[in-house]
Amino acid sequence: MKIAAAFSMAMALGASAAGAALKYTDANTGISFAGYSDDKGLKVGMALPDTPEKDLIMQIVGPAKAGAGWAGFDFSSSMTGKMLLIAWPNGKNVMLSPRIATGYVTPSVYTATDVKLSPIPKGTFVNDTHYSATFLCAGCINKDTFSATDADGVFAYAYSTTPVTTPADPSSALSYHAAGFSGFGMSLADAKSADFAKWAAMADTSAAPPSAPAPSVPGTNLTAPIRTSNTTYDYIVAGGGPAGIIAASRLAESGASVLLVERGHASTFSTGGKALMSWNSSVTQFDVPSMAYYLASSTLDSTQYCADTASQAGCLLGGSGMVNALMFVKPQDADFDDHWPAGWKAADVKAASDRFFEKNPGTDMSSADGKRYDQGAYDVLSSFFKSNGFSSVEPLKEPNKKVDVFAHPPWLIQDHLRGGPVKTYLPAAQAMKGFSMRLNTNVVRAVRQASWTSGIEVQNEDGSREIINVKPKTGKVILAAGALSTPRILFYSGIGPESEIKKVPSTVTMTNSSRIDLPVGKGVQDHTILTVSMKTKQPMKSLKSTAFTAPSQTDIDLFAQGSGVLTQAGQRLNFWTSVKSPSDGKTRFIQGTCNSPADDEVKLKVYLTHGLTSSADLGLDATGKITELQGTPWLDTKGDVEAIQVFFDRLVKMTAKPNSTLSIKMKDGSAAPANLTGAALYADVKSSQASGSHWVRSARMGLDDGRKANGSAVVDTNTKVYGTDNLFVVDASMHADLPTGNTQAIVMVAAEHAAAKILALGGAAGNGTAAAPCKKLRRRRSCASSAGPAAHRRHMHRGLVLSPHMKA
Numbered sequence: 001m002k003i004a005a006a007f008s009m010a011m012a013l014g015a016s017a018a019g020a021a022l023k024y025t026d027a028n029t030g031i032s033f034a035g036y037s038d039d040k041g042l043k044v045g046m047a048l049p050d051t052p053e054k055d056l057i058m059q060i061v062g063p064a065k066a067g068a069g070w071a072g073f074d075f076s077s078s079m080t081g082k083m084l085l086i087a088w089p090n091g092k093n094v095m096l097s098p099r100i101a102t103g104y105v106t107p108s109v110y111t112a113t114d115v116k117l118s119p120i121p122k123g124t125f126v127n128d129t130h131y132s133a134t135f136l137c138a139g140c141i142n143k144d145t146f147s148a149t150d151a152d153g154v155f156a157y158a159y160s161t162t163p164v165t166t167p168a169d170p171s172s173a174l175s176y177h178a179a180g181f182s183g184f185g186m187s188l189a190d191a192k193s194a195d196f197a198k199w200a201a202m203a204d205t206s207a208a209p210p211s212a213p214a215p216s217v218p219g220t221n222l223t224a225p226i227r228t229s230n231t232t233y234d235y236i237v238a239g240g241g242p243a244g245i246i247a248a249s250r251l252a253e254s255g256a257s258v259l260l261v262e263r264g265h266a267s268t269f270s271t272g273g274k275a276l277m278s279w280n281s282s283v284t285q286f287d288v289p290s291m292a293y294y295l296a297s298s299t300l301d302s303t304q305y306c307a308d309t310a311s312q313a314g315c316l317l318g319g320s321g322m323v324n325a326l327m328f329v330k331p332q333d334a335d336f337d338d339h340w341p342a343g344w345k346a347a348d349v350k351a352a353s354d355r356f357f358e359k360n361p362g363t364d365m366s367s368a369d370g371k372r373y374d375q376g377a378y379d380v381l382s383s384f385f386k387s388n389g390f391s392s393v394e395p396l397k398e399p400n401k402k403v404d405v406f407a408h409p410p411w412l413i414q415d416h417l418r419g420g421p422v423k424t425y426l427p428a429a430q431a432m433k434g435f436s437m438r439l440n441t442n443v444v445r446a447v448r449q450a451s452w453t454s455g456i457e458v459q460n461e462d463g464s465r466e467i468i469n470v471k472p473k474t475g476k477v478i479l480a481a482g483a484l485s486t487p488r489i490l491f492y493s494g495i496g497p498e499s500e501i502k503k504v505p506s507t508v509t510m511t512n513s514s515r516i517d518l519p520v521g522k523g524v525q526d527h528t529i530l531t532v533s534m535k536t537k538q539p540m541k542s543l544k545s546t547a548f549t550a551p552s553q554t555d556i557d558l559f560a561q562g563s564g565v566l567t568q569a570g571q572r573l574n575f576w577t578s579v580k581s582p583s584d585g586k587t588r589f590i591q592g593t594c595n596s597p598a599d600d601e602v603k604l605k606v607y608l609t610h611g612l613t614s615s616a617d618l619g620l621d622a623t624g625k626i627t628e629l630q631g632t633p634w635l636d637t638k639g640d641v642e643a644i645q646v647f648f649d650r651l652v653k654m655t656a657k658p659n660s661t662l663s664i665k666m667k668d669g670s671a672a673p674a675n676l677t678g679a680a681l682y683a684d685v686k687s688s689q690a691s692g693s694h695w696v697r698s699a700r701m702g703l704d705d706g707r708k709a710n711g712s713a714v715v716d717t718n719t720k721v722y723g724t725d726n727l728f729v730v731d732a733s734m735h736a737d738l739p740t741g742n743t744q745a746i747v748m749v750a751a752e753h754a755a756a757k758i759l760a761l762g763g764a765a766g767n768g769t770a771a772a773p774c775k776k777l778r779r780r781r782s783c784a785s786s787a788g789p790a791a792h793r794r795h796m797h798r799g800l801v802l803s804p805h806m807k808a
């Protein structure tokens, strides 16, 4: 679940559930609360003493009818760093779990020892329609909630009707909170009562906290039988996201036997996805481009997001490429040239890039009738940028023009539906004899004997465990579970810093050899997003969100013909520029994606991108189950903050011109003051700060072997994990740098290039150090292990030279 991500998404979309602030007296306990309720049975309330110190009483009521789920109270209105109180039914009992989300992340269990939750039994029950948790929250007024002297609070709630993963486990992963979420403000005076002490005395402070049952980590169910698959493969690819599908497909094209293992279920209609639209049962919500902005609030698929990653990620076939917003930004040369090592510069990856874009050209004109729909925001913003010296470009044709330019948004849409590897690589791979794929299969670890990886351990959907091996001496295992999950597989395989390996649940069968000390998770980066709202000076019409979530028959009929607004993703205009930060003199790039959330209003999502210097570490939480951030990678350096302020200075000046068609709207709805500065605008929009969901560098590529003192790289330039013979990483984790645009295009280009590198290894020695690429060798014995003996025989049979052939 993603309380955090969803709040940010809620703000980004301007979504909010119907509901109201309220004061009420609870009939069961007699306690008077101030809080919030929605119109579907969710209610949260707080009670405070007249003079608050450290304690408060909380009530969380959730609707139990539709399969229960969970409900939570957030002491912030966004995701940043405040405590969350979560309640859910476990049979007839109610579970309580304090959590914390450090930034835009999955909440981990909140472990401050001076916080204690004690149920008030009369108000804590499960009945036929609801579950109710009423409890004394001792020590809960602290640095992670609010101050005892605050007059007002800005809080939020979120809830789900899908049960948590392991209801009896207070640290359980939570299901996605599809039922509702909203921020709300309240006066703390409304929560105060002289009767607080009397009410607090009703709490059962002796109640032992619910004890945790056996961990629910995949692969840790030691009572499950373990078997070994009777099939071995030349290559096993762990993770069916964009990078994994591309790598697996290209490896299979060489004639090798390849197993692609994906933990999630099918996604698009053509792969058997089940999240069908009510208005067209031959497309899923993942197929329809206009749904890309509404997936987080859709209830059609409650498991599309990973429940155990540090930030939002897709856990279904196609990975985050299935849940993303379809932006498709072709990398500029600098994205590779600035920090990737030799062999991965723009010129080096050009062939791979050409192969990829030929199959996946992307488009800025998705409607078959050649028309663009809902262009109000484009019209006003394009003239605004043009009159301020920006020029119009076609970013898919001119990727290197990234300063003072604007464009119709480039999208990964093909034939009017979501494009990408599930559509353009997978079908051909599935037609190959050597290719097989397993869905709903969670890769737990690489099974490693010292430097050799013999295979993987998986947990199947039925809970059973299985070892799947690669071919002896020549096989290879490729991790592609995404930048927020591949590190966990590495940790569970005994690869990474000691601090993280120590947290691996003891029930995970750790590898039978010593730890490889690599800086896995160190220095991850992400784009930062800040949202600026502007008012148009002339009237401008905007489509309501229902135009997308409950489309008109006209639009449904147009879509059936491949046309109309439903074939478009959510953005209406993009811009790019760069700024130089005064303190470090470094150039940083800015990207904007814009649309119109309401009449007479446009919204600019301003991203700080390539060149930013903030970073954080990615590790395991205290339970060892969930990846979490250590530190925050957003605007954490002086230079990064300056970059935003320099850009905002310019934006303020642009809008302050007397003939400007747009004016800045402050957070409280007021017009921008005449003396507004970039720094003041930054202060005003700071609370909108959100993750770009563009994670890279969690298992970074470099020439400096991370096992050595001061070495920083986890994989070498063949994408092979240092210190191993045959373990590779091809997803966004291995990227050496953060690009200028949204990450999917560069992830796919890099995966194409990585597949070629891996094939070129040949690997006669089984560890990639066998020098010559196969294509130079024509004699059978010299290259017999390039892709395993079987593959070799197929190549020989077809009379092919043993080269990794890349169909463009």
Ligand SMILES: Cc1cc2nc3c(=O)[nH]c(=O)nc-3n(C[C@H](O)[C@H](O)[C@H](O)COP(=O)(O)OP(=O)(O)OC[C@H]3O[C@@H](n4cnc5c(N)ncnc54)[C@H](O)[C@@H]3O)c2cc1C
Pocket: 238, 239, 240, 241, 242, 243, 244, 261, 262, 263, 264, 312, 313, 314, 315, 316, 317, 318, 319, 320, 321, 322, 323, 324, 325, 326, 327, 328, 329, 441, 442, 443, 444, 480, 481, 482, 483, 485, 486, 489, 692, 693, 694, 695, 730, 731, 732, 733, 741, 742, 743, 744, 745, 747
């Ligand atoms: C909400 C959101 C919006 C985004 N918007 C955009 C956008 O508009 N444009 C853009 O360019 N980029 C966008 N991105 C980023 C882009 O989608 C990612 O950079 C890209 O998908 C990364 O690809 P990947 O193959 O590295 O990993 P992922 O896409 O994360 O794929 C990893 C795959 O591995 C699977 N997996 C994970 N763990 C295991 C395991 N243990 N065993 C088996 N399988 C496993 C996952 O289920 C998933 O299918 C967005 C991302 C998100 C989350």
Ligand SMILES: *[C@@H]1O[C@H](CO)[C@@H](O)[C@H](O)[C@H]1NC(C)=O
Pocket: 028, 061, 127, 128, 129, 130, 131, 132
């Ligand atoms: C269940 O409890 C909730 C919360 O106290 C209450 O609103 C509801 O009426 C109760 N339902 C029944 C059937 O008693």
Ligand SMILES: *[C@@H]1O[C@H](CO)[C@@H](O)[C@H](O)[C@H]1NC(C)=O
Pocket: 216, 221, 223, 224, 225, 462, 463, 464
């Ligand atoms: C563990 O495995 C056993 C046997 O397959 C199964 O019955 C049980 O449900 C599993 N437990 C969990 C928590 O997955």
Ligand SMILES: *[C@@H]1O[C@H](CO)[C@@H](O)[C@H](O)[C@H]1NC(C)=O
Pocket: 230, 231
């Ligand atoms: C491999 O195991 C599967 C079942 O797990 C079975 O159907 C198949 O026949 C076995 N193949 C061989 C060659 O033993």
Ligand SMILES: *[C@@H]1O[C@H](CO)[C@@H](O)[C@H](O)[C@H]1NC(C)=O
Pocket: 383, 384, 387, 657, 659, 660, 661
């Ligand atoms: C505003 O005036 C400036 C200077 O005269 C001009 O360059 C610009 O195009 C005008 N902008 C608009 C939107 O008319």
Ligand SMILES: *[C@@H]1O[C@H](CO)[C@@H](O)[C@H](O)[C@H]1NC(C)=O
Pocket: 449, 450, 512
């Ligand atoms: C551990 O690895 C060695 C080879 O390095 C092997 O001989 C031994 O059987 C392995 N033990 C287990 C429990 O896997």
Ligand SMILES: *[C@@H]1O[C@H](CO)[C@@H](O)[C@H](O)[C@H]1NC(C)=O
Pocket: 279, 280, 281, 282, 283, 556, 557, 559, 560, 561, 562
């Ligand atoms: C659903 O959309 C597809 C286009 O993807 C179209 O071919 C089909 O006719 C549509 N069906 C309906 C019932 O509109």
Ligand SMILES: *[C@@H]1O[C@H](CO)[C@@H](O)[C@H](O)[C@H]1NC(C)=O
Pocket: 673, 675, 676
């Ligand atoms: C801007 O003007 C307002 C009054 O309109 C004033 O309160 C504020 O301090 C000024 N800010 C700066 C940075 O000068």
Ligand SMILES: *[C@@H]1O[C@H](CO)[C@@H](O)[C@H](O)[C@H]1NC(C)=O
Pocket: 709, 710
């Ligand atoms: C590692 O870095 C430290 C501090 O930057 C430096 O003092 C040391 O010499 C470096 N060691 C090596 C082997 O480069």
Ligand SMILES: *[C@@H]1O[C@H](CO)[C@@H](O)[C@H](O)[C@H]1NC(C)=O
Pocket: 451, 723, 724, 725, 765, 767, 769
């Ligand atoms: C790879 O294999 C070669 C030859 O067998 C050996 O010399 C080398 O040390 C191995 N490399 C690693 C990283 O194990």
